Amino acid sequence: MSTMTHLQRLEAEAIFILREVAATAEKPVLLYSIGKDSAVLLHLALKAFHPGKLPFPLLHVDTTWKFREMITFRDETAKRLGLDLIVHINEEGVKAGINPITSGSQVHTDVMKTVGLKQALDKYGFDAAFGGARRDEEKSRAKERVFSLRSPGHRWDPKNQRPEPWNLFNTRKKQGESFRVFPLSNWTEADVWSYIVQENIPVVPLYFAKERPVVRRGGTLIMRDDDRLPLLPGEVPEMRKVRFRTLGCYPLTGAIPSEADTLDGIIAEMNASRASERQGRLIDHDGAASMEAKKQEGYF
């Protein structure tokens, strides 16, 4: 009996999940958030339907506060691969002047990300949305199913999840209900990077260390990606060699001082690190069961 490597197994499992959705959902979409997990998810989706094209579009919910390099990378990727990319911005949020600086991280994430996502899913009538979330990221995600059923209002009910024995997914849903589907559920951060190396998948340059203008706020290094980030009295951005372990809205994403400017360097640094991946994500620290609460309301 031939055996598969750990990464081959994970790849086959993800491809199975992607095909299962394409075969059973009426209108699936791939939530593309530009980061490394999305890059891997997209790569797997292209593999799953080869030699055919992706049987679903990509959706990016743009909060208007993403790093500029992320947006450039997004548009280049869509062009290079000939993808059908939908970009949705919560225009009501923009009109109301919501931003991560004066509105606070909670309100900004809720309005621009969660509400924006729900708007887009409703607008296009998507009944299944792929996300790149992994169970190793966060405790409440560790308990989420691969096929996560959402009510017509996009809510998650953690106490009433369907059991998923084997690789047998119950894909039935009622009118108005939808699925969030996580093909990378069983991947770890280390698996994602190993796979990026193995498959030579392009990722946003922000993951690699480079001299960048940063300010230190409350123990976190924030990159001043544009002049919308007001400087506090006496604050001067300094150039430091930093990189990002995860990518979100730039005022809410902490940089880490690093010399790792290659994939090998990133992996070595990750293995030596004693801090979790999402440590730099300020929105996770909004309260004890914070992610669970956000997910119940419809966040990924």
Add this chain to the structure above:
Amino acid sequence: MSAAALKLVETPASVAEAAPARSVLRFITCGSVDDGKSTLIGRILYECGAVFEDHLEALDRDSQKFGTNGKALDFALLVDGLAAEREQGITIDVAYRYFQTPKRHFIVADTPGHEQYTRNMATGASTADVAILLVDARKGLLPQTRRHSFIVSTMGVRQVIVAINKMDLVGYDEAVFRAIEADYRAIAAGLGFESITCIPVSAREGDNLTTLSPQTPWFTGTPLLPLLETLDVAPARDENPAFALPVQWVNRPNLDFRGFSGTIATGRVAVGDAIEALPSRRESRIARIVTADGDLDTAFAGQAVTLVLADEIDLSRGDVIAAPVAARASSRPRIRTEIEARVILTGEKVIEKGTAFLVKLGTAMATATIVTIHERTNIESFAGEPAESLALNAIGRVRLAFDKPLVLADYVQSRELGGFILIDRLTNETSAFGFVLPDPAPDLKDATEIDRAIARVLGPEGSAKRQARLHFVTWRVASALGVAGIVFALSGDATVAALAGLADVTLRPAARAFHDAVWRKIRERREAALSLDGGGI
């Protein structure tokens, strides 16, 4: 406390760089409420350096707030992630955790002990290679220990580690350990486990987890983690099972390519191999094995591939591409409209005779009706008892009838083709997990040459094609009888009437074929002309 704890994890001996060739071991922890399952996993994660500093700080905070362990770290809080779990201090849902040592990758399913969450425990067991069953040394075996042992056995787990926990609370008494070990071996005797290993541990104190504990000098076995690193878990199933791939998705990007995508359930396949499409029994050969990394010459179980066949045969999601009858020995998939099965009830819906569900087996969906409830399993004695109905958490044996033939295998041969779920048609909840049991009955109309010839001409049984053909044939016969009748009425000559009827049956299709052929020619000529002048655009 937290400073000292932080120092401990500075030595991540086992967090080495990723070595892709390391094997993966999937295991679950199960046992009764408060046996310390989550504490054990939290402790193992901690010992392996798989707990990050910011998580450890949060753990320290949480331990003060929710901890059941005084001021000390409560490792269970590392895994109990839902708010309700933290408040109640119990595990409700299965949580998956990932860690690695230099020898292996591990995927752990931490499963709930409460009976009401049995389905989540069964889910964790469904993909596990090994089960760690926790027993509280102070309490000995509990009903839930027996229940979980039975479910683990039903789910096909063949290796069990019995972690006799909280040894610190019984003074590390060998006699206590030996008594529980003997009790467990007695109850597990009929459950078909290949190996049962008992280890005295204290999850809270870390005894016998990574190294042998000085507290138990009488224990000379292997500590838990080294045991998990070295257990041989090669499946004891058929060494050389027949090839089968449930079709998941038909890949048809353009008119020149038609591939059948799916994950190989059992066996291996090579380009040129003869195959049979089930349940239609149409035969063909493998022309290509397509993947995004290039075509393969051979592929084996577990790989997600796209098969291109040499012939245009009608196949869709839910069908199975399999080795032909001759090549399919003991493990060949069967075609059935009725099966014997074991079920574990996971939903609110009660099973009674006549209850109908949707069944999902492999990639196929059908309607399943309960024909008979043979028995309900008594969880204390593991004996079957007569039952009129089965409710949530019950385990029973039933006979099921499907509304169309399904391709399946015994669960012991293939989890992929022998495991299924029953879905409530109104609420869509997953009402039960099912396991196809061996069934000595012969295959449903096992492929005689005549059956196959009929299938070739008429299309597979129950297919739209066969119906259309039958429709056509009955109309031709009726039409010929009509012509013969009219001729007989007019001429009064039976021979002439019979000849006229015969002529109608034979000549009319011939005339139609000629007529169609003429039109096809005309159309082709017209299309050729169009493409020459740019299609009229």
